Amino acid sequence: KQEVTQIPAALSVPEGENLVLNCSFTDSAIYNLQWFRQDPGKGLTSLLLIQSSQREQTSGRLNASLDKSSGRSTLYIAASQPGDSATYLCAVRLSGNQFYFGTGTSLTVIP
Amino acid sequence: EAGVAQSPRYKIIEKRQSVAFWCNPISGHATLYWYQQILGQGPKLLIQFQNNGVVDDSQLPKDRFSAERLKGVDSTLKIQPAKLEDSAVYLCASSLEYRGNYEQYFGPGTRLTVT
Numbered sequence: 001k002q003e004v005t006q007i008p009a010a011l012s013v014p015e016g017e018n019l020v021l022n023c024s025f026t027d028s029a030i031y032n033l034q035w036f037r038q039d040p041g042k043g044l045t046s047l048l049l050i051q052s053s054q055r056e057q058t059s060g061r062l063n064a065s066l067d068k069s070s071g072r073s074t075l076y077i078a079a080s081q082p083g084d085s086a087t088y089l090c091a092v093r094l095s096g097n098q099f100y101f102g103t104g105t106s107l108t109v110i111p
Numbered sequence: 112e113a114g115v116a117q118s119p120r121y122k123i124i125e126k127r128q129s130v131a132f133w134c135n136p137i138s139g140h141a142t143l144y145w146y147q148q149i150l151g152q153g154p155k156l157l158i159q160f161q162n163n164g165v166v167d168d169s170q171l172p173k174d175r176f177s178a179e180r181l182k183g184v185d186s187t188l189k190i191q192p193a194k195l196e197d198s199a200v201y202l203c204a205s206s207l208e209y210r211g212n213y214e215q216y217f218g219p220g221t222r223l224t225v226t
Contacts (some may be wrong), residue, residue, distance in 0.1 A: 016225075031213070032213060034214065034215065036217075042219055042220070043115075043117075043202055043217040043218050043219045043220045044154070044204075044217040045217070046214055046215065046216060046217075049213070049214045063225070089153055089154075091153075091154075091215075093147070093213065095150055097224075098156070098167065099144070099156045099215075101146075101153030101154045101155070103151070103153045103155050106154055
């Protein structure tokens with residue numbers, strides 16, 4: 001069974017700092033990996049999707065990388081802002097249409 | 112483009128009662144998912160539909176949960192009877208699943224409290 005782990009569980013940083021969130025998975029036979037943002041009491045907003053054949057994806061201040069062989073993905077956030085405060089979740093999709101989410105990293109950016 | 116719609120947003124029921132949730136996916140999205148998210152955990156897939164057929168329901172507690180997507184568009188998820196441990200946010204998501212586009216789009220969720 002696929003296990004998805006996110007470290008750290010919580011992170012607090014001052015505004016303007018660059019930061020990295022980590023996601024690891026046990027089964028490297030993934031189809032894709034998706035990073036989401038979840039604000040309190042709301043649904044998930046897709047940030048970046050990386051196909052298994054890709055190494056990274058970028059959107060604005062966000063950069064996600066994927067290393068299938070080591071079972072790891074990172075989400076890099078540049079020049080963090082208070083509006084980035086949220087829970088960040090990664091999800092892996094296996095080729096058999098099975099999805100597994102991590103438990104998330106709760107990020108607080110302090111003004 | 113309208114997003115995934117869900118209703119109700121909140122529901123409080125007593126244990127052993129029944130409840131139903133509704134989801135309307137993004138227009139044209141063939142695949143629809145229902146997830147259960149317990150506080151402090153990541154979402155867990157309950158059931159996945161491709162049009163009106165079930166692709167995966169391996170984690171759906173079939174003794175009390177049921178879901179349908181009769182016309183391949185809207186979907187309903189029902190719990191009968193509810194237990195205390197069913198308290199969670201129920202998320203609906205959809206994806207296009209066409210030409211490699213498998214990105215999931217989520218609705219706002221329904222927060223269920225069972226007392």
